[in-house]
Amino acid sequence: MTAAVEPKDNYLTAGFSLKSWLTTTDHKRIGVLYLLSITFFFLVGGLAAVLFRLELLTPPGDLVSADSYNKLFTLHGIVMVFLFLIPSVPAAFGNFLVPLMIGAKDLAFPKLNLASWYVFVLGGLFALWALLTGGVDTGWTFYTPYSSTYSNTYVSLMAIGIFIAGFSSIFTGLNFIVTIHKMRAPGLTWFRLPLFIWAHYATSLIIVLGTPVLAVAILLVGVERLFGIGIFNPAIGGDPLLFQHLFWFYSHPAVYIMILPSMGVVSEIVACFSRKRIFGYKFVAIASLAIAVYGFLVWGHHMFVSSQSVYAGLIFSFLSFFVAVPSAVKVFNWTATLYKGSIAFDTPMLYAFGFIGLFTIGGLTGLFLATLGLDVHVHDTYFVIAHFHYIMVGGAIMGYLGALHFWWPKMTGRMYTEGWSKFSALIIFIGFNLTFFPQFILGYLGMPRRYHAYSPEFQVYNVLSTAGASILGAGYVIPIIYLLWSLFRGKPAGPNPWGAKGLEWEKTSSPPPVHNFAEIPTVTEEAYNYSGTNEQG
Amino acid sequence: MAPRVDMLYFFLIAVAVFFSVLIAALIVFFAVKYRRRSADEQPKAIGVDVRLEILWIVIPFIIAMAMFFWGAVIYLSMAKPPANAIPVYVVGRQWMWKFQHQNGKREINELHVPLGQPVRLIITSEDVIHSLFIPAFRVKMDAVPGRYTSLWFEATRAGSHHLFCAEYCGTQHSQMAGQVIALSPPDYEAWLAQGATGREPLASAGENLYQRLGCTGCHMAGPTAGMTVRAPGLQDLYGKRVQLENGRSVIADEGYLRESVLRPRAKMVAGYQPIMPVFENQVSEEELVQLIAYLKTLRSAEGGTEGSAP
Ligand SMILES: [Cu+2]
Ligand SMILES: [Cu+2]
Numbered sequence: 052m053t054a055a056v057e058p059k060d061n062y063l064t065a066g067f068s069l070k071s072w073l074t075t076t077d078h079k080r081i082g083v084l085y086l087l088s089i090t091f092f093f094l095v096g097g098l099a100a101v102l103f104r105l106e107l108l109t110p111p112g113d114l115v116s117a118d119s120y121n122k123l124f125t126l127h128g129i130v131m132v133f134l135f136l137i138p139s140v141p142a143a144f145g146n147f148l149v150p151l152m153i154g155a156k157d158l159a160f161p162k163l164n165l166a167s168w169y170v171f172v173l174g175g176l177f178a179l180w181a182l183l184t185g186g187v188d189t190g191w192t193f194y195t196p197y198s199s200t201y202s203n204t205y206v207s208l209m210a211i212g213i214f215i216a217g218f219s220s221i222f223t224g225l226n227f228i229v230t231i232h233k234m235r236a237p238g239l240t241w242f243r244l245p246l247f248i249w250a251h252y253a254t255s256l257i258i259v260l261g262t263p264v265l266a267v268a269i270l271l272v273g274v275e276r277l278f279g280i281g282i283f284n285p286a287i288g289g290d291p292l293l294f295q296h297l298f299w300f301y302s303h304p305a306v307y308i309m310i311l312p313s314m315g316v317v318s319e320i321v322a323c324f325s326r327k328r329i330f331g332y333k334f335v336a337i338a339s340l341a342i343a344v345y346g347f348l349v350w351g352h353h354m355f356v357s358s359q360s361v362y363a364g365l366i367f368s369f370l371s372f373f374v375a376v377p378s379a380v381k382v383f384n385w386t387a388t389l390y391k392g393s394i395a396f397d398t399p400m401l402y403a404f405g406f407i408g409l410f411t412i413g414g415l416t417g418l419f420l421a422t423l424g425l426d427v428h429v430h431d432t433y434f435v436i437a438h439f440h441y442i443m444v445g446g447a448i449m450g451y452l453g454a455l456h457f458w459w460p461k462m463t464g465r466m467y468t469e470g471w472s473k474f475s476a477l478i479i480f481i482g483f484n485l486t487f488f489p490q491f492i493l494g495y496l497g498m499p500r501r502y503h504a505y506s507p508e509f510q511v512y513n514v515l516s517t518a519g520a521s522i523l524g525a526g527y528v529i530p531i532i533y534l535l536w537s538l539f540r541g542k543p544a545g546p547n548p549w550g551a552k553g554l555e556w557e558k559t560s561s562p563p564p565v566h567n568f569a570e571i572p573t574v575t576e577e578a579y580n581y582s583g584t585n586e587q588g
Numbered sequence: 589m590a591p592r593v594d595m596l597y598f599f600l601i602a603v604a605v606f607f608s609v610l611i612a613a614l615i616v617f618f619a620v621k622y623r624r625r626s627a628d629e630q631p632k633a634i635g636v637d638v639r640l641e642i643l644w645i646v647i648p649f650i651i652a653m654a655m656f657f658w659g660a661v662i663y664l665s666m667a668k669p670p671a672n673a674i675p676v677y678v679v680g681r682q683w684m685w686k687f688q689h690q691n692g693k694r695e696i697n698e699l700h701v702p703l704g705q706p707v708r709l710i711i712t713s714e715d716v717i718h719s720l721f722i723p724a725f726r727v728k729m730d731a732v733p734g735r736y737t738s739l740w741f742e743a744t745r746a747g748s749h750h751l752f753c754a755e756y757c758g759t760q761h762s763q764m765a766g767q768v769i770a771l772s773p774p775d776y777e778a779w780l781a782q783g784a785t786g787r788e789p790l791a792s793a794g795e796n797l798y799q800r801l802g803c804t805g806c807h808m809a810g811p812t813a814g815m816t817v818r819a820p821g822l823q824d825l826y827g828k829r830v831q832l833e834n835g836r837s838v839i840a841d842e843g844y845l846r847e848s849v850l851r852p853r854a855k856m857v858a859g860y861q862p863i864m865p866v867f868e869n870q871v872s873e874e875e876l877v878q879l880i881a882y883l884k885t886l887r888s889a890e891g892g893t894e895g896s897a898p
Contacts, residue, residue, distance in 0.1 A: 117759050190756050196733065197716040197758060201682070285734025291717055292732070325622070326629070331636045356719065357730050358737045361667045365660055372652035379648040380641070386611055387640070389618035393629040396619070404615060411611050415604035422655045424662025425596050428726040431719060431754040495597070497723025499754040502762035506750065582633035 061464070061562040076161035077565060082147030083462070084168050089135050089143060090531075092175065096130035097524065099123045104486075104520040107513045112504035120503040121188040122204070128191030130182075133213050134175050136447055137305060140312035141258075142171070142223055144454045145251045147462060149227055151555035151563060152245050154236025154572045159229040167222035174216025181208035190501060192302075193268075195283030195294040199275040210273045217262045220308075224258030227251050236554070238574035245553055245578050246335055250315025253339040257308050257346060261301040268297035295357060299350035307346045309443055310410070311339055313450020314381060317403045320453050321385050323551040324400035325392030328579040331384040338377035345374045355426045364423055371421035378414050382407060397549065398472040402453030405480050409445025413438060416491065434494025440487045452479070452530070459534065460548045461555060464562045465541030471533045479526035485519025552579050589666065589741060593726040596658050603651055666727065669740035673708035674701075677790075677877040680711065680718035680731035683760035685751065688877055691780055692787045697766030699751060701743050702776035708740040710842050714873055719755035722768055728754055736843045743770035794882025797875055806864065819864065820857050823888040831858040845880045 062079045065071070072080060103123045106114040115123065146164065150157050158164050181187055187209045189198040198206050231252050235244070271282050272294070281287030283294045322329050329335055351359060351367030385407055394400075416438040420426050429435065460466055489512035498509045505513070547556040555563070558572045622631070676699065677688040687695045701707045711720055713731040721728040725741040743749075753764035771779060788796075798804065806819035825840050833856035838844055847854050849871070852864035871879065 112762070117762070121756075121759065121761070188758070192756075194717060194756065197756070201716050201758060285732075291734070326624075326631055328633060330634065331641050333636070334641050355663070356728050357717075358732050358735060361664065364663060368659060368663075369656055372649075372656050375652050376645055376649050380645060382611060383644040384641075386614050386618070389615065389622060391631055391634060392618070392622050393624045393631045394619050394622050395624045404619070407615065408608075408612055411608055412604070415607055418604070418652065418655055419597070419600050422596065422600065422659030424593055424659040424666065425600065426659075427663065427666060427728050428593055428723070430728060431721070497721070497750060497752070499721060499752050499762075501756040504762045506765075582630060584633045 058464075058560040058562070058564065060564055061560065062565050063463075063562050065565050074165075076157070076165050078146050078150050078158045078161065078164060079462070079563065079567075081164050081168055082143050082145075085138060085146060085171070086143040088168075088172060088175065089138050092130050092134040093527075095179075096127050096135055097527065099127040099130070101520065101524055103127070104517045106503070107505070108517045110505050110507045110510055110513075117503045118188060119186075121190075121501070122182075122186035124501060125187050125190050126182050129178060129187070129209065129213070131443075132191055132305070132309075133216055134171075134178060136309040136443055137220060138171060138223075139309070139447065139451050140316060140454055141227070141251060141254055141308075142167075142219075144316070144451075144458060145227060145254075145312060146223070148458065148555060149230060149248065149251060150234070151461075151559065151567055152248055152553060153231065153234060153239055154554050154558070154568065154574065155230060155234040156566050156568070156571075158226045159233060160226050163222050164226055167219040167226070170222065171216055171219035174212045174214075174219065177212030177215060178209055179212075181205040181212060184208075192298065193272055193294070194298075195272060195275070195291050196285070196289070199272045199282070199289075199294075200284045200286075207273050207276055210269045210276075214266050214269050214273075217266045220258045221262050224255035224262075227255040228259065231255075236572050236574050242333060242336070243574060243576070243578055244336075245315075246318035246329060246332070246339075247312075247315035249336040249339050250311045250318070253343040254308055254311045256340075257304045257311075257343050260347070261304045261308075264297055265301035265305075268294060268301070271297075292354070292357060292359065295354055296350065299353045300347070303350045303353065304343070304346040306439070306442065307342050309447045310450075311342060313406065313447045313453075314339065316450040316454040316457070317385060317406050319551075319553070320399045320403040320457055321388050322579040322581070323457075323549050324395045324397060324403070325389050326550075326581040327388050327392040328577065328581060329384060330387035330390070331380070332578065334380055335384050338380045341377040342374060345370065345377070349374060349421075352421055352426070355423055356430055368421055368423045368426075372418070375414065375418060375421075378410075382411055382414070396473075398467075398469065398476055399453050399457035399549075401473060401476040401480075402449050402456060405476065406446055406449040406453060409441050409449060409483070413441030413445055416441065428497075429494050431500055432494035433490040433498050433500055436500050437487045437490035437494060440490075444487070445483055449479075452476075455530070455534075457549070458555075459537070460544030461561045461563070463538055463541070464544055464560075465537045466544050466548060467533050467537040467541055471529060475526050475529035475533075478522060478529065482519050482521075482523030482526050486516050486523050487519070489513075489515040489519075552581055589662070590724065590726045590744075592662055596655075596662060599658070600655060603655075666739065669708040669738070670706045673706035673740050675708050675710060675881075676701075677881075678709050678711040678720060678731065679714055679873045679877075680720065680753070680757075680764075681714040682716065682758055683753070683764040685718075685720065685753075685764065685766055686874075688790060688874065689780065690790055690881070691784070692789045692793060693780060693783070697751070699766070699768045700776060700779050701768060701770055702773045703743050703746055703770050705773065706740055706742045708738055710736050710738045710877075712736050712873055716757050717755050718753045718757045718764065721752040721754035722749060723752070724749035724768075730755055736841075736846055738842070743768070746770050746772060790878050790881035791885045792882075794878035794880070797871070797879055798882055801867070801871070801879075818860075820860060822883055823886040825886065826884045830855075832856060833858045833860075842880055845883055846876060849876065849879060 062077055185205055188204045189202050274280055275282045281289040283289040283291050318329050349371040351363055352371045355364050493512045544561050546560050554572055559568050679686045685697050687699050711731045713733040718731040727739045727741050729737045729739040748767040748769045751766045751768050807822050828840050829837050830840050831837050850868040853862050
């Protein structure tokens with residue numbers, strides 16, 4: 052390791068003007084732009100959650116009106132899913148890291164990359180416009196004919212926003228696919244790629260294949276709304292279930308858009324902090340692709356009580372259980388990686404542990420929902436809410452925070468305070484479980500989701516959940532403070548503070564120079580070759 | 589149904605607890621046992637063990653399949669109501685549930701049912717999608733505009749149980765709730781008989797409509813009327829397999845009857861001309877329910893036989 056000094060010429064010092072940021076085509080700067088914009092949306096979505104959790108503290112709907120409540124959970128869902136979770140790891144960290152990890156100077160299409168950010172911001176502005184001028188009350192699922200005919204809120208404006216934002220994902224996905232195919236450094240064969248890259252490759256495939264279908268679905272809602280053409284509303288000759296098919300054809304795979312990149316993050320972190328190659332590397336890599344493919348075959352598991360035919364239900368349930376297998380493979384392999392490792396408990400590793408535990412619970416409770424006879428009861432209750440927050444917050448956001456803490460020194464060249472970062476990781480873990488675990492119980496007891504007012508017998512669990520949410524909220528604010536502090540006061544990180552393997556750590560400085568590497572590296576070893584023996588498998 | 593669903597639920601909880609505890613215990617155990625003791629520690633590489641990989645592909649798969657079959661068996665019996673189930677027609681709308689009993693008794697946001705007897709709800713919606721959810725019986729089914737869905741249950745505990753709308757349907761979604769009141773059979777009969785004077789049973793209301801809308805002009809009235817040339821006879825139709833013009837065949841359930849009245853061209857009966865008027869937007873959901881209840885009572889002397897030609 053070289054002495055920890057910051058290189059004078061790096062991508063951050065290449066220009067300080069606003070213009071230099073807004074016209075950059077450097078993938079690292081675009082990653083930072085994304086990081087800032089999605090953090091903004093995360094705070095907006097989180098604020099909405101705090102408000103409706105407060106409303107749910109007491110059974111009657113007293114704090115906000117029913118309409119405001121409905122707009123709040125819609126805002127929370129739309130912002131968190133489309134403007135935070137979907138772009139989160141890929142657009143911020145994927146952008147920053149894909150070229151660095153494969154030894155390339157940039158992504159294949161740097162201008163397209165910048166365009167994707169602008170398109171994202173434009174979509175986000177439309178969404179904010181819709182939210183600020185009066186809001187939308189359809190839920191993030193936009194079920195028809197409510198959204199297409201009955202709701203008198205700003206659905207069309209929001210539809211335009213989501214339609215536009217979808218293109219930013221498509222641009223990013225295309226860029227990643229081409230870059231990973233074409234721009235790997237000499238010697239970097241497919242099975243030498245870091246698992247982060249495999250995960251982003253699989254994610255990009257889903258994005259490119261799935262997002263257009265969402266765009267079409269949401270466009271058709273707009274068409275029916277604006278022109279009264281009967282597509283989904285049976286009163287004018289449409290089919291309300293058609294929307295659900297189109298919507299979930301994208302939105303189930305979208306769950307994997309959100310979770311796969313975080314799985315890639317966890318693989319990197321677990322390998323680094325146990326100084327071991329990921330056990331069953333190839334199985335983990337292929338599992339990412341398997342998840343991407345199966346993910347497209349199971350959308351009907353959201354429709355078991357929708358009047359979809361019984362036979363369709365049987366097939367979708369059967370196929371849904373297949374997705375469980377590659378997810379289980381990943382969890383077992385991460386766990387096995389720890390065996391006889393050298394395990395350190397730095398903050399990123401705490402997030403990785405959190406991810407594995409919470410994702411396991413999220414995945415296992417997903418089986419409850421895939422099981423036909425059981426889903427009939429828990430469908431559209433708080434059980435579902437708990438399940439997907441274990442996947443999306445317990446999984447995806449833990450992965451996101453893990454990535455933030457793992458690569459922060461690389462991105463900024465500075466270290467953050469260890470004590471505070473570990474403390475907030477703990478707070479987040481506790482707050483999360485207190486918020487969402489009681490919701491499993493609520494769901495089985497029969498409390499439906501999206502209820503502004505509820506029956507008094509459900510109150511205890513709602514109080515626990517709201518208490519947890521306040522702790523969780525505090526847990527999310529602490530990192531913002533110490534990370535900002537580290538920018539100015541953090542001690543220099545040096546190129547490889549964690550002693551990690553990988554081109555981004557071993558072959559370039561922190562922060563990296565504009566063109567990433569002094570010279571394009573040649574790869575002669577397997578990924579995660581911590582033991583120096585270059586073993587395969 | 590509730591005890592069966594709960595058994596399955598406990599099985600899944602057992603599996604979930606087992607694997608969560610296993611993973612958590614392994615992580616804690618390894619993390620403590622193999623914690624880094626010195627900064628320059630370098631653990632030895634361990635190659636992949638394919639047998640282990642196969643083991644943890646196969647075992648989860650087998651457990652998953654057990655869940656699938658168990659869940660599927662319950663789902664199938666949920667989809668198949670017993671023949672003696674009492675039909676109740678349900679119409680959801682923003683934001684209330686309307687129930688119509690066979691004898692013409694109606695209620696809103698309250699559903700009275702007898703203990704120990706299967707009840708079948710035939711559900712539709714007048715506006716957006718709703719979902720009828722009775723947690724105590726572990727059943728739920730969406731109310732979809734433009735079509736019939738159904739669910740059935742058998743109450744085993746007297747008293748009142750929650751009835752919710754589970755599919756988000758707009759402003760007062762959380763107020764679209766009510767009670768299912770399970771009564772002992774004698775109490776139920778007494779309740780049904782209350783206020784019977786001046787009330788018309790569904791089927792006879794349907795018969796009046798049938799006359800008024802001019803169905804008789806083509807289909808002929810009464811159970812003895814034979815087949816006419818212009819239109820198929822409607823006796824014994826319910827539950828029968830109907831041969832269609834396009835070569836397919838369908839079972840005449842409520843959904844088929846609904847479509848045949850509202851949009852006769854959608855499924856043409858083999859051998860007839862498309863002359864039946866379209867009744868879509870001519871009859872309300874509640875009138876349609878009455879018509880269908882009437883059509884279901886049309887039985888010929890011999891009784892219906894499965895698969896007979898129209
Ligand atoms: Cu899904
Ligand atoms: Cu509702």
